Amino acid sequence: MFRRLLPLLALLSLSLPALAQQQDRVLKVYNWSDYIDPSAVARFTRETGIRVRYDVYDSLETLEGRLSAGRSGYDIVVPTSEPTFARLVRAGALRPIDRAAVPNWRELDPVLMERVAAIDPGNRHGAIYLWGTVGLGIRVDRVRAALGPDVPLDSLDILLKPENAARLARCGIMVMDSPTDVIPSVLRWLGRDPNSNAAEDLRAAEQALMGIRRHVRAIIASSSILDALATGEACVALTYSGDVIQAAARAREAGRGVEIGYVMPREGAQLWFDMLAIPADAPNPEDAQRFIDFLLQPDVMAGITNQVRYPNAVPASRPLVDEAVRRDPNVFPSPEALSRSFVAGTPPREAERLRTRLWSRFKAGR
């Protein structure tokens, strides 16, 4: 009884003008697609009276394009630690976060936060939201049928060996449209430094991609890849781990016999960390801090991980995560798999140009 009265009491304790003012407040969030539990956003509004305008992007290139002009109007953005967040920190484009306004900061895993402190000394500008890897979503039966029942399902060979790609072409090969998040994995598969900016290494990556180009059906936004995997339209797709796992769950629910698996490359997967950050010119930084504080609550974070199948950086959320998600080694990679992973760096402008040019040639197919 008393519990049911509580929200009412809380409401009455706000004076009416204060309430009206709160209801006018709108927080503008710019986040990755399929990257939150919608009920968390609704709960934030319910608890604070702050409405949320929620826009999405599906590549770092899109996010960088939107932010580079300045005055994006967003209060919250979620760039990957490298290269995008690192660049924004360096450019002074992010607002230092006031820890006193974010008491749940204490929930963050200090070991993970230390990893991103290299590019954000003292972790002043961002909290890790979610993290994951880059790998392949595959239709297990189709890949076995095309490449043989014993094909190892833990390597980028499935995609990048031209003879494999040729055999899989008919069932639908797709690559997410993001040089930033694709090229490092290709370099690593070639046995080269995934962060190399040497023209010769980038040429080798281009050759590898061109070698499979005519077998690739689509180079499209990561959000479209998620859909194509879920419907069975793609049988091999290079994209983000949790997107594959979400697609697998959707395919299972649809019950049409599409079985999707995730391949974390044994050559070493690209590991990334996405950061909750506030643009320097955010119109509403106080509410942005409130939103970050809200998200860092263990139960809220557990709900997000359950929904989007990406691990978070709040250890106390772990026992609250569904057992099946908690035990999924594609969501929470083993220490052994993590020890083989690598984190991408931040290419200097000149190398960035080489990468962009390589990518346009890959997309055009010549």
Ligand code: N2P
């Ligand atoms: C969510 C994409 C994951 C973010 N759809 C990749 N950093």
